[in-house]
Amino acid sequence: MDSEIECTLSKFANNTKLCGVVDTLEGRDAIQRDLDRLERWARVNCMKLNKAKCKVLHMGQGNPKHNYKLGEK
Numbered sequence: 001m002d003s004e005i006e007c008t009l010s011k012f013a014n015n016t017k018l019c020g021v022v023d024t025l026e027g028r029d030a031i032q033r034d035l036d037r038l039e040r041w042a043r044v045n046c047m048k049l050n051k052a053k054c055k056v057l058h059m060g061q062g063n064p065k066h067n068y069k070l071g072e073k
Contacts, residue, residue: 001041006030028066039071 007020020031042049058065
């Protein structure tokens with residue numbers, strides 16, 4: 001699951017958190033690439049991600065609040 005992940009990945013029991021700094025478009029793209037990798041990993045390993053429980057936490061003043069997708073959502 002961790003291979004090739006660029007951002008910080010935290011795992012505990014059945015929860016996974018992906019964290020990254022998004023002060024540039026490259027930061028935003030890195031998070032999206034990692035989300036795509038996690039989606040691919042889950043599909044290859046016949047696991048389902050509960051997309052209804054997925055949330056994005058935007059922190060900081062002036063945060064551009066980019067949109068991300070996990071699979072089709």
